[in-house]
Amino acid sequence: MAVYxxxxxxxxxxxxxxxxxxxxxAVLARLRGMQIRPIPEKIKEKSSFLDFNIAFGGIPTRDLVVFTRQLSTMIDAGLPLVRSLEVIREQQPNAAFKVIIGKVKEDVEGGSSFADALEKHPKAFDSLYANLARAGESAGVLDVVLQRLASYLEKMDGIKRRIKGAMIYPAVVISVAVIVLSVIMIFVVPTFAELFKDLGTTLPSLTIVIVNISTWLKSNIIYLLIAIVLMVIGVTSLYSKSLKARRLMDGFLLKLWLVGNLLLKTVIARFCRTLATLTSGGLPILDGLEITAKSAGNIVVEEAIMDVRKKVSEGQLLAEPLAARPKIFPPMVVQMISVGEQTGNLDDMLDKIADFYEDEVDVAVAALLSAMEPAMIFFLGCTVGIIVVAMYLPMFKLVATMAG
Structure with missing residues (x-):
């Protein structure tokens, strides 16, 4: 039982x-039994570590997919919504999600609609989820909408996993390279510097530069790490608080070689899949565009979609304002959407575009890795090579002097 x-x-x-x-x-009933007139808005579940976990970690997509599929199956089988939520809550292994499902069940049991109950937990159920649930409830096809939602969540999660999985290798290589270079510069180079000092030989210019860098790093490594942490915090804070900074950074990322290509294909896949899921779930196109814009993940794309929404609200077809933004929406995408609108199969066409671009994301990830791998090896090899040459140059000079 929870504490309130x-x-x-x-x-x-x-x-x-x-x-x-x-x-x-139960709290309300018990208070009334104690002759206390409760103030409903002041009755809340006591905050706990689970609340902190929900606020900062959210709910894993995998858990959300399983919940959505289970709920759809139970509703389709004829179980009442409240009973379905109770059964899923009892079987839920994620403690934080279990609490949320329990609260949703209580709200529905108390007379709230399912969508309204979901909207109280935005960290678990975003606006797309809640709005589709509302459309499904209104049309009496909640089970069908939930199945579509589960498929959508799985596909979006699949894109994220593929990109994250592909980035693990370069991240590990870069981390190891930084550690190795730091150890060489902070511990190995100073040993050679002491040796050269004892020999009393004149050091070549390259060696002097490397030794000076090593000495500076050894003396200031703590300050350097603090500066890096503060810089990351500062950039993150600026990005989250300044709209101008977000536009600048997101626009730059979209133009970046290889990375921009990957991001753009991911954005198009997400745009088409999200809009297809929303419109096929019964949401009007204008509502669908607004929710899709919020889930774009890039402020430049978000503002472009909202501008498209404005044009559609003024009477234009979807393909027309999209065609005016060829840097974000390629001609092929616009043409396929136009055909979908003319034939009345926009949902299916958007899904086909999303399928195509999800495959293109895999190709873009492979291209990025193919370019990064030799670049990382070249950079690491050159850096280590310069350090090694710098350390051995004085020895070669000393041997040449002794031989002379």
């Missing part, structure tokens, strides 16, 4: 306290 904090009036005076109960409605 409550406030109520007893003989005109405000009373406060905590109470362990299976649900919020």
């Amino acid at each position: 904090v409550w406030q109520g009036k007893l003989k005109g005076k405000i009373e406060k306290g905590e109470m362990e109960a299976p649900s919020r409605s």
Whole structure:
């Protein structure tokens, strides 16, 4: 059972306290039995580590997909929504998600619509999820909409996993390279520097530069690390708070060689898949475009989609304003959407475009890795080679002097 904090009036005076109960409605009933008139908006579940976990970690997509598929199957089999939520809650291994499902069930049991109950937990159920649930409830096809949602979530998660999986190798190589170079510069080079000092030989210019860098790093490594951390925090903060900074950074990323190509294909795949899922679920095109814009993941693309939405609201077909933005929406995408609008099969056409671009994402990831691997090896080889040559040049000079 959960612990709830409550406030109520007893003989005109405000009373406060905590109470362990299976649900919020049970707290209300118990307070009334104690002759306390509860203040409903002041009765909340006590914050816990799970709340912190939900706020900062969210709910894994895999858990959300399983929940969505299970709920769809149970509703399709004829189980009432409240009973379905209770069964899923009891079987849910994720403690944080279990709490959320319990709260959704309580709200539905208390008379709230399913979509309204979901909207209270945006960290678990985004606006796309809640709006599709609302459309499904209104049309009486919640089970069908939930199946579409589960498929959509799986495909979007698949793109993320493929990109993240592909980035693991270069991330590991770069991390190892940084560690190796740091060890060489902070521990190995100073040893050679002491040796050269004892020999009393004049050092070549390259060796002097490497030794000076090593000495500076050894003396300032802590300050350098602090500066890097502060810079990352500063850039992240600026990105999240400044719209101008987001436009600048997101626009730059879209133009970046190879990376921009990958991002653009990911954006198109997400745009088409999201819009197809929303419109096939019964949402009007204008609502679908607004939700799709918010899930774009790039402010430049988000603003472009919102501008497209404005043009559509003024009476234009979807393909027309998209065609005015060829740098984001290629001609092939625009032509296929135009055909979909003319034939009345826009949902199917958007899904086909999404399928194509999801395959293109895999190709772009492979191209990025093919370019990064030799570049990383070349950079690491050159850097280590320069350090090794710099350390051995004084020895070659000393041997040449002794031989002379």
